Amino acid sequence: MPKRIPLTLITGYLAAGKTTLLNALLRDASAGRIAVVVNEFGDVGLDHDLIVETTEETVLLSSGCMCCTVRGDLVQALEGLFEKRSAGKLDFDRIVIETTGLADPAPILHTLIVTPGLGAALRMDGVVTVCDAVNGPVTLDRGFESVQQVAMADVLVLSKTDLVTPTQAAKFRARLAALAPGAKIVTASQGAVPINELFGHGAPDMGGALPEAEAWVNTPAYALSSLPLPVLTKPGASLAGAGPTYGLFGMAPTPTPSLISAIIPAAHHDDRISSVSMVFDDPIHPIMLDIWLETLIAARGPDILRVKAVIWADGFDTPFVIHGVQHIIDPPIRLARWNGTDRKSRVVIIGRDLPREALLESLEVLKTRPMVHPLPA
Numbered sequence: 093m094p095k096r097i098p099l100t101l102i103t104g105y106l107a108a109g110k111t112t113l114l115n116a117l118l119r120d121a122s123a124g125r126i127a128v129v130v131n132e133f134g135d136v137g138l139d140h141d142l143i144v145e146t147t148e149e150t151v152l153l154s155s156g157c158m159c160c161t162v163r164g165d166l167v168q169a170l171e172g173l174f175e176k177r178s179a180g181k182l183d184f185d186r187i188v189i190e191t192t193g194l195a196d197p198a199p200i201l202h203t204l205i206v207t208p209g210l211g212a213a214l215r216m217d218g219v220v221t222v223c224d225a226v227n228g229p230v231t232l233d234r235g236f237e238s239v240q241q242v243a244m245a246d247v248l249v250l251s252k253t254d255l256v257t258p259t260q261a262a263k264f265r266a267r268l269a270a271l272a273p274g275a276k277i278v279t280a281s282q283g284a285v286p287i288n289e290l291f292g293h294g295a296p297d298m299g300g301a302l303p304e305a306e307a308w309v310n311t312p313a314y315a316l317s318s319l320p321l322p323v324l325t326k327p328g329a330s331l332a333g334a335g336p337t338y339g340l341f342g343m344a345p346t347p348t349p350s351l352i353s354a355i356i357p358a359a360h361h362d363d364r365i366s367s368v369s370m371v372f373d374d375p376i377h378p379i380m381l382d383i384w385l386e387t388l389i390a391a392r393g394p395d396i397l398r399v400k401a402v403i404w405a406d407g408f409d410t411p412f413v414i415h416g417v418q419h420i421i422d423p424p425i426r427l428a429r430w431n432g433t434d435r436k437s438r439v440v441i442i443g444r445d446l447p448r449e450a451l452l453e454s455l456e457v458l459k460t461r462p463m464v465h466p467l468p469a
């Protein structure tokens with residue numbers, strides 16, 4: 093099977109410093125051959141002009157915000173890059189997409205996973221969110237889009253720290269770390285960031301091994317996180333009472349907006365993000381994994397920002413990596429190597445308006461075995 097091309101998504105709110113980061117990246121000879129897709133909202137593709145190293149490999153999308161209207165264009169642009177590569181007209185080692193400041197990364201990742209052909213040709217190598225130390229705090233207060241961009245990130249690039257005091261920068265950094273406990277935070281000076289800090293943060297591919305997988309899921313970071321998270325289920329609801337319907341979340345599958353706004357204070361967007369993690373010492377039964385995933389997706393698919401998991405399944409001698417966005421789960425990738433002793437499975441879920449306690453309870457189902465009913469005599 094040909095090696096999949098790593099794809100990095102650069103996102104971040106308006107004027108956060110995305111193009112500055114991209115330019116610095118393209119100037120760095122150690123970054124390898126990069127094909128770039130830029131999405132500029134509006135009639136004039138300004139960012140394209142601003143990209144100093146404009147090359148054959150740069151594709152500009154300008155018909156709207158990538159997460160809403162131009163998903164077809166995005167697919168075409170990427171397919172076009174691969175066609176030229178196959179025809180020997182250009183070559184690249186990775187693809188970088190710069191979104192507009194308004195983009196929600198979830199549907200973009202979703203498109204990349206579900207599009208036939210692209211899913212097999214591309215490997216998500218990470219969501220990089222640029223956060224501006226000057227306007228970032230206010231931006232997070234004002235718009236939930238920017239909070240989601242932070243929550244989904246594998247890497248957070250802190251820009252414009254030269255324009256704030258060290259105390260302000262540290263306070264902002266702490267807020268980012270609370271929103272995205274598993275993300276790496278790096279500081280950029282005019283976009284300059286060491287390449288190894290930006291790349292290599294996606295789910296490991298087939299040849300991947302345990303350390304990579306552990307770093308990607310990063311359960312310890314989520315275990316330490318102590319965000320004041322909303323609880324939507326009634327206290328004491330438990331899996332045991334859920335019965336054969338597997339109503340793991342103890343609530344209606346689609347909560348009404350009025351219920352959400354009644355329970356979650358709209359003023360503090362950060363509180364709407366929840367993340368949970370769990371480590372399992374024993375192998376997980378594949379049927380229980382299916383049941384859990386299907387239930388999670390059916391009940392709360394649109395609110396799932398990421399599911400990251402390394403699963404040691406009953407009956408397999410190497411683990412699987414699972415990556416999900418919204419209601420789409422990427423086909424599991426079976427890792428080639430494992431260290432032979434640690435057979436722990438790790439699961440992280442990042443979502444919006446999700447009941448944290450109920451999510452944790454739902455994960456308990458992965459410790460159980462399917463019930464086997466004896467056949468009638």
Ligand SMILES: Nc1nc2c(ncn2[C@@H]2O[C@H](COP(=O)(O)OP(=O)(O)OP(=O)(O)O)[C@@H](O)[C@H]2O)c(=O)[nH]1
Nearest residue numbers: 105106107108109110111112193251252281282283
């Ligand atoms: N002082 C300072 N300015 C920066 C830094 N990074 C970016 N800028 C400036 O911030 C402004 C916006 O940067 P861009 O890179 O265009 O931001 P963007 O996120 O691509 O903007 P949009 O595509 O319009 O959303 C530019 O004037 C940059 O020069 C930094 O680290 N320090």
